[in-house]
Amino acid sequence: MSRTTKDEEVPSQHHTEDVESQTMKPDLEAPKQGADRVAQMIGAxxxxxxxxxxxRLRRKTDKHILSILIWVYFLQILDKSVLGYGAVWGMREDTNLSGNEYSMVSSMAPIAQLVWLPFSSWLMVKxxxxxxxxxxxxxxxxxxxxxxxxxxxxxxxxxxxxxxLFEAACLPLFSVMTSQWYRRAEQPMRVACWYGTNGLSTMFAAALSYGLGQINGSLASWRILFLFVGIMTVVTAPVVYWVIDNDIPSARFLTEHEKLQTIERLRANQTGTGSRDFKWSQAFEALxxxxxWLFIGMAICLNVTANVTNTFGPIIVGGFGFDKGVTSLLNIPFGAVQLIVIFPASYLAHRYRxxxxxxxxxxxxxxAGAIMLYQLGRDNIPPLLAAYYMLAFxxxxxxxxxxxxxxxxxxxxxxxxxxxxxxxxxxxxNIIGPLMFSSKxxxxxxPGLTKTMGVTGALIGVIILQLVNLMFLNKLQERRRVKNxxxxxxxxxxxxxxxVASPQDDENEGQLGQNAFNDLTDSKNDEFVYVY
Structure with missing residues (x-):
């Protein structure tokens, strides 16, 4: 166990001055009613x-929290993506699917999520x-x-x-957990770590489907594939229960003093670390x-195209004229491109804030990839594959x-x-994406590629609108701070x-940081700073 004494040498003079200044300040006010659980623990x-x-605390959190998030998200994407490989290895023929029935099967999972997600937001809190x-x-x-x-x-x-239905809360839960365990500067790379398994699962599913597809037995290859990944997921459930911790106060991998230090290092987030009270006023504010709604618009636009590649990617590549085995293998580079792009993009976002x-x-x-797929003939294979792989960005x-x-x-x-x-x-x-493409x-x-281009252009427009909106919100926050x-x-x-120790204040600023664990929303906390 690393030592946790308070007498450790501080790595910079700037930081030393911050710590000394905070120890000379009066204690922050006691936690308010409805505050986070950690507010009761750390008090003033x-x-x-x-x-x-x-x-050290970040490494321990990575080991005990992030590692589980990475593995479980890998399984979630794997279980979702093997449907496309099942189609390549005979599922449609064996189950007598015709017309748009395969598209409907693909869309059924997100339909269940639409039904269940409103309730899952309550479950995540309770x-x-x-x-x-x-x-x-x-x-x-x-x-x-x-x-x-x-x-x-x-x-x-x-x-x-x-x-x-059961996958519905996965992305929201993982996102909330990441925000409750990590500083805002650390979050892009942590999200990239578990979300980056999209690429790994694509590569693994392609290789696995190819390997299992070589089995000539009484059980069809696609059935073996579904059974294998399903059982692998089921046996993971007790491991998750045994290893993961609910929150910082109940974390078994932290000593009592380390829990307090972990809480303190998250103070500057101004986003809290979790409460078991479902507050209807916050739910209304969200609506x-x-x-x-701008973030929801981004989610819709991005995942229309993403589901096209997950569901129809292997089929589109098969349409280039390859057999089943080669079609599976040619999706491995697609997953590799995902993996290669995700981490540099997230690092740059972290580096330049x-x-x-x-x-x-x-x-x-x-x-550009969608335009190339639209324009190119189907006999020019290398440029077609390059265009398809560009969609992985x-x-x-x-x-x-x-x-x-x-x-x-x-x-x-x-x-x-x-x-x-x-x-x-x-x-x-995910529902709209497959419906844009028809086997005819x-x-x-x-027609589907034309719609894909339009949706991608719309996504760029929504990102710009959100940037302008957040700049406006920061201006409002500045006015509130001056007023207070x-x-x-x-x-x-x-x-x-x-x-850097928080709060960082001086005689002209008054106390900062006292709202950090009061479970206030961003619009109710004048110390919250929106990021671009």
Whole structure:
């Protein structure tokens, strides 16, 4: 165990001055009613946290929290994406699917999410995370395994509905947990770590489907594939329950003093660390803010195109004239491009503390790839594959949008509601995406590609609108601070690459940081700074 004494040497004189100044300040006021659980734990204390402490606590959190998020999200994407490979290896023929029935089977999971997500925002607040996550994993793993037994259209619809129902809260839950355990500057790379498994799962699913497709037995290859990934998910559920922790106060991997230090290092976020009270006022606030609906618009636009590649990607590549085995293998580079792009994009957003500009930049190759697929003939294979792989740049956009969203929302209930609404947007995009493509348009799919180009252009427009909106909100916050006797502009310590003690105030500023754990929403906390 690393030492946690308060006598450790502080790594910089600047930081030493911050710590000394805070110890000379009077204690912050006691936590208010309805505050986070950690507010009751830390009370009015100021806990010393050095940069060495910050790194050590971050490593421990990565080991015990992030590692589980990465593995479970990998399984969630894997279970969702094997449907496309099942289609390549005979599922449509064995279950007698015709017309748009395959599209409807693909859309059934997001339809279930649309039905369940409003309720899941309440569950995320009320149910401890280790119980909630383990239950979700067991449920969707069982549904995936049961798909292997389906013999007709109705069976596929039913099992895909159950899979979507249990997967519904996955993205909102992971996003909320990331915001509750990490500083805002750390969130883009952490979201990238678990969301980046999109690429890994695509590569693994392609290789796995190819390998299992070589089995010539009484059980069809696609059934073996569904059974394998489903069972792998089911056995993960008890591991999740055993390893994950609900929140900082109950964290078994932290000592009592480390819990206080972990709370302190998150103070500058001004977003809190979680409350078990579902506050209807916060839910209403989430519904009426333009910021909410702009993020939902991004979710819809991005996932329309993303689901096209997940569901129809293998089929489109098969339309280039390859056999089943080669079609599966040619999707491995698509997953590799996702993985390669996600981490540099998230790092640059972290390094330069801006997400909107990099989001727009990522959409340009996607637009170019769709145009190339539209224009090129189907006999020119290398440029077609290059164009298809360019669509993978899209997947670097989702972690940036998610980290942008959770960095700009405060209040436990508000964040849970907005993340659920965001995932409703994801589900809507997943429903719309497959419906834009019809088998009668094969192998060119020009009507669907035209719509894909339009949706990508709309996404760029929504990103720009949200940027302008957040700039306006920061101006409003500055006016509120001046009205309350605080400086108009305050330094956002949560976005610093090195830990700086909070609050950072002087005799002219008054006390800052006293709202951090009161479970206030961003619009009710004048110290909240919106990030771009």
């Amino acid at each position: 204390q100021h806990i010393e946290v050095t940069e060495e402490d910050n790194k 149910i401890p995370h280790r119980i909630f996550m383990a239950g979700l994993v067991f449920g969707w793993g069982t549904a995936q395994a049961c798909m292997a037994a389906c013999t007709n259209y109705s069976g596929l619809l039913a099992t895909r509905f159950l899979l979507g 009426i803010e333009p910021k909410t 801006i997400k909107s500009a990099f989001l727009i930049a990522l959409m340009l190759p996607v637009l 899209l997947f670097a956009g989702n972690p940036l949008i998610v980290s942008w969203l959770i960095s700009n929302i405060a209040g436990t209930t508000k964040k849970s509601v907005i993340m659920s609404l965001f995932n409703i947007g994801v589900s809507a995009g 348009d094969a192998p060119y799919y020009k 006797g605080k400086p108009a502009k305050i330094r956002d310590l949560s976005m610093e690459h090195r830990y």
